[in-house]
Every structure is written in C-alpha cells, then in structure tokens.
Amino acid sequence: MLLTREEMGFDFKGAKFDRVKDRDLLAWIASQFLYGEVTGIQVGHWILHAPDVESAKFLARQCIEELQHVDVFMEFFKWLDARPVKVHPVVRFLSAESDDWAEHCALEMAQGEGFVLMIFYAIINCIDDEKLAKRLDAAARQEEGHVEFGEQQTMKALARNPKLRKRLLGLHLLSLWVIKRFEKWIGKRVDQDHAVMRQIPEYLKTIIATTDTRLQRIGMTSKPLSEYGRFETFRLITGAVTRKALRKLMFWRWFRKKRLTHTYLHDEYLAEVMKLAEIENAAGIPVIKAA
Template sequence: MLLTRDEMTFDFQGAKLEPGRDREVIEWMLNQFLYGEMTGIQVGHWLYEAPDYDAAKFLARQAIEEMQHVDNFLRIMAMLGCQPRPAHPAVRFLATGMMGGSWAEHVALEMASGEGFVLMAFYAVIDTLDHQPSVDILRRAVKQEERHVGFGEQQTMKAIEGKPWLRRRLLGLNLVSMWGVKRLAGFMQTRLPQDHPVLRHLSDFLALSNRCAELRMRRMGLIERPLAELSALQRAALVAEAYGGKALGGLGAVLAWPLRLLPFWPKKKRLTDVYLDDPHIQDFPALTAASAEE
C-alpha cells in the first residue's frame, strides 16, 4: 500500500467501545460494515471488465473474500447480540452510489479510495472494541482489505499513465466521495452521543480519513498540490468535468441513485437492496447462537 498503518491510524487515547454499555452504537457501526461487504457482489461486474488474467484472478479471489467478510460481521453481531438493520444512506451512497462507470473509476474510487476508508474503519474498531473474539476476526480480515487497497492503488497508477484527462476525472469523482464522508461525519455529530469516550473523536477520525484519501491521491499521481489550494470554483469545475465526461449510461445511473431511495421509483432489485430479507442473513444469528451453546 502507498500509506502505512501508522499513517492511517487515529489515536483514540485508549478509549474503548464496551459491548454491554455500547451495544446500540456497536450495532449501528456493524450494520454499516455489513452493507459495505455485501456490495462485494459488484466485484462480479468488474471481473468481466478485467484488463488481464492477473487482474481477473485477483477479483475472483476478492469476491470470495467479500462474502466471507459478510459472514464475519454476522458472526460478530451474533456474539454481541446485535441485529442486521438497514445501512445509513450516506454509506449506501459511498458504497453503491459511487460505483464506477469504467475500470479506472472502479479501481480508483471503489478499491483505492473506498476500501481505503473501510480499512481505516477496520483499524479503528480493532483499536477500540473491547471484545477480543471480534477483534481477532477483524485482524484476519484486515490483511485482505490491505491487499484490495494496494491492488486499487497500483491499477489506478497504471490506468492514468499518460492520461491527464483521466486524472482530472478521477480527482473530480474523488471530491464527491470525500463530500460523502463529510456528510456521514455530519450525521454522526448530530445523532450519536458526543460525550462518549470513543464517539467524541469521530469527527476528527473522519477528517483524518479525508486527509489520508488526499495523501493517497497525491501518491497515486491524481494531484500534485494540496486540495486546500483549489478554490471552490476549481473544485466545482473538476466535478462537472468528471460527470460530463462519463458515459451516458454511467452518468444516468449516478444521477438517478438518490431517486432509487424513493419507494415508488422503479428499479431492479439486487442483493444490496434485499439482503436483510435473505434467509442467510435472517437465520445466521440463530444458527451461530445454537452452535455456541453446543
């Protein structure tokens, strides 16, 4: 990876999430992870678009790992007495609404940036959750997430070589992704208890996430100077150019995504829409609890 574990680690000053005291918060957090891992079904789309055999082989392995991560989080939820529930719309936007329209967009947005954000969240949970069995599961899973991020970084650098127009497009789309993270931070500030020893750090943690995203973009070659030096007008122009350059099908999908949240909007049902009703999700906590009792 282009960033180290130390660079991506936030100092929570020894604060811990305690399963008994913080079950509601932990349940909310785990459900965001559960949805994110369920979007592993999107890997199948990109397997068909893989540019070479090695990339296809990597994605085939990744798809299996993402489904394993679904079971990992279901197992953790069962151990902690949590229930599968819907993910927050900002998380759904970042994980599904930002799905790329090309191979370059996929590896830059979904793998390097998107999974980079997930990886930081994994690190944070490992450092704060006071439940060793869950932490042990996450420590094993985090190695796979690191491989996914590293693959996205390397593939992004290959994709943009000699293509300044593509660098600008990916930068504009990354700005939208970073805006989504800020929206999620705003929700956390207004809805989650800010006097909690861990949660009071969340806005600073999400700010670090965006700084790491910017650092990753610089190391991949998407930008040559700090984003702070870009004016609001320059940022808007980059976003407009990014979406203006997308294929009509991809552009329509992104622009229509908020409408898909409306109950009357017609849409094709995918697993990310109906997974909470899937028998595997419904039965998993009970099966795990029964297994533990035996």
Template sequence: MSDFDFGGDAFDLNSAEDREILQFVLSQALFGEATGVYCGKSLYAATSLEAARFYLRQARQELNHLELFAEIFRTLEITPKPAHWVIKVLSAHNNYYPLKVFMEHAIGEGMVLDIFRDVMMQTLPDSDPRVPEIKKKLAVVCREEEEHIAWGEKETKRFLAESPWLRHPYYGLLELQLSVAPIVTRAFAGRAAQHKVLRHLPRFVDHVKARVWKQGQELGFVPAVRPGLGYRLFAMTWGVLLFIRSQFSRSTSTLEKTYLTELGFTP
C-alpha cells in the same frame, strides 16, 4: 498498525447507547461486504488474466467477510439495520473500470480500512471476553482490504499514466467523496462531545480526510496546493458526469478474445 490514537477509550458492550452505535457502524460494514457480489460483473469485464484472478479472489474474500460480520453480529447479540444512503451511493458499482478501481478500491476501501483498523480494532474493549475472537475476524478483514486497496492504487496509477485527463474527474470525485462521507457521522453529532469514544470523531474525520488527500497526491492527481473554487467546480462537474455515465455503461467481456495473448501464445 493504526495511524490514529483513541487514547485507550473504548465502547461499553453492556451499554444500550454504545450497542446502538456499534449496530449502526457494523450495519454499514455488512452492507459494504454484501456488495462483494459486484465482483461477478468485474470478473466478466476483466481485461486481463491478472484482473480476472484478482476479482475471483476478491469475490471469495468479500463473501467470507459477509459471514464474518454476521458472526460478529450474533456474538454481540445485535441485529443489522439497513445501510445509510451515503454508504449505498459510495458503494455503487461502476461499469466504467477506471472509476471502479479508483472509487471502490483505492479510495472507498481505504476509508473502510480506516474504520476497521483505526476505530473497531481500538475501541472494542479487550476486557470483554467476546472481543478477542471478534478482533481476530477483523484482522482477517483488514489484511484482505489492504490487498484490494493495493490493487486499486496500482490500477489507478496505470490509468493516469495511460489517460492523464482522468486526473481532473478523479480530483473532482475525491473532493465530493470527502464532502459526502462525513454526513454519515451526523447521526452522532448531538452526543459526540459527551461520549468517550465519539468525542474523538471530529479529529478522526480530519485524520481520514488528510490521509486520503495524501493518498491522492501520491497517486498523482491531487496537487500540492488545493486549487481554487473555479477548478474544483470544473473537476467535480466532470467527475459527476463521468460517474453518471458509469451507471449507464454496459459491461463487455474481452478475455475470451485475448486469452491467447494473455497466456503468452501468439494467436
């Protein structure tokens, strides 16, 4: 069920301009699904059987999503383009697991779901005979993205309970993500006001920000009232430093040492 209403406005799949817009949006999605290969590193570093099962399942799902989006490109007869640099940054793998589940699953895939469910499912025209099959594929993707988000939220809550200090860098990174993500939409800023779908863009961006902010509050690291500039800068600096550290961290496997306990045996 979508939380945002485009008022019935839809793209025209026979319009060169609209096809260019969809090409851009779908290209970002295709890249995001290609990063599903990162699940291999997460599986290697899994600290529990539950996590190992999740990443094994997610790897299969993400690679299936990659094929589904490739089929959508072929159905619409458009060719993918390279991903925007912001998408590449936001999709970067984290070897530091507490950041991975927070940035990639809870927040990142939450924003991805906003695009798939709120934008694509509403604005692809049902009058076009190609669209019903495309929406079936998107429905599969949305359902499985919800699973990934639920895992990220569950693990984020666990880490916040175990390491309360993480609420500071988590908050700082959320502020940064909400600042950086809208940069992707600047490519359409000049024509947004005159386009029947893009004219909703500013309101949609505000909707996503509000939803993510509320999500952060429910997870327990975003305060009821936005902090002052001093704390925001402190939290963002901490978050950036932790993110940089995560890019140089090395994954290590532990499950081969803990499997007996994980299986319920006493070693």
C-alpha cells in the same frame, strides 16, 4: 499499499466501546460494514472488464474474501445479540457502482476500501474482545490487499490515459464533501461525552489527510487538496457528476433487476442474525429497519 498501517492509524487514547451500553450504535456501524461487504461480493462482474488474467484472478479471490467478511460481521452481530438494519442512504451513495474499470479501481478500491480499512483499524482498537478483534484484523489484512490492487490499477490507468485524472479527481472530491457533511450530521445526534464518538471530528481529519496523501502518491493530483480553490473544486465535481448523470439517463439502465445489495437482509444466509434483537436508536442516529 502506498500508505503504511501506521500512517492510516488513529490514536483513540485507549477509548473503548461498551458491548452492552453501545450495542445499538455498534450494530448500526456493523450494518454499514455489512452492506459494504455485500457490494464487494458483487465485484465478480468486474472480471468481464479486467485488463489481464492476473487482474481477473485477483477479483475472483476478492469475491471469496468479501464473502468471508460477511461471515465475520454475522459473528459481530451475534456477539452483540442485535440484528442488522438497512444501510444509511449516504453509505449507499458512497458505495454506488462505478461506470468503468478506472473508476472502479480508483473510487471503490483505492479510496472506498481505503476508508473501510481505516474504520476496520478503529473498530479493532475500540472493542474489548480479543477473539473478535483477531477476526476483524484478519479481514483488515485482506482489505489491505484490495486497496493495494486499486492503487496499482489506478496508476496504470492514469499512465495509459492521463485525461482520466480530472474526472476521477472530481469524484474523489465529491466523496470527501459528502463524508464531511455526514460526519457533521452524525455529530449532531450522538452523545459528545462518549469516549470514542467525541473523537470522530479529529478522526475524520486523519481520514481526509490520508486520502490526500494517497491521491498524491497515486499521481491523481500534484498538490494537496487544500490548495484547490472553491471554484476549481466546484468545476471538477460538476464535470464528473454531469457525466455520471448523463449515463444514468441511458434507458437500458432503467430495467436492471434487483441485485444482492437490495435483497441481502431477506436472504436465507442471514436468517439467523435477522432473528436477533431489534435495535431502536443507535445512540441518537435514526435507524432504518429491514421491512
């Protein structure tokens, strides 16, 4: 990867989640992860757009790894004795399917899986179960490979077509804007005396700083994101969003059948964990139960 594990880490100062007291909160967090892994399973269709055999081979392997990660989080839910809930709409938005190969590599793999990887590191450090932490660490190391692939493919795409830079940067800026507001929304609802959760604002700053560094090393931007003025940021985001909105209006996109991301909670594969105890409230965060 363009960043080391140390650069992407955060010191929670020994704070840990309590398996019993934080059960519902951990189940909510794991539910967001589970959705992300299911979107990863669907990476297979990008093989049709792979620029070379090596990329297609990587995607085929990634699909299997994402399925293995689903198994890891099923074990996580059993450890908690809690069933998954529906993904939060913001996470669904951030995981939305890309429009082309460059967008997939830049937004879903380099940035999206980069976010996921940092949260993997945080969960590993903040749960008090060595066996489960080792399984999560193994999954995290596979995610590192996904991030690296996204970074390398993004750099190749930018080298082939430098004009992509402006659109992709606009989408990156939009994602960061959404994440900042999501963090504030969560912060208003969770217990600020919680040893882990009270550190989330500082943790978010680390995520943003890491993303900023990655974008500069990829060559997406030649200056820190903090140097972009409001008007320039607005212009980049508006340009990128307008293009995506116009593509959504294409009539043949209205008739897509439901994908696994819409049906996974009712899938027979998850039947065992869906029989576990329901959660009612994730430490103040409203939960959306599976119908």
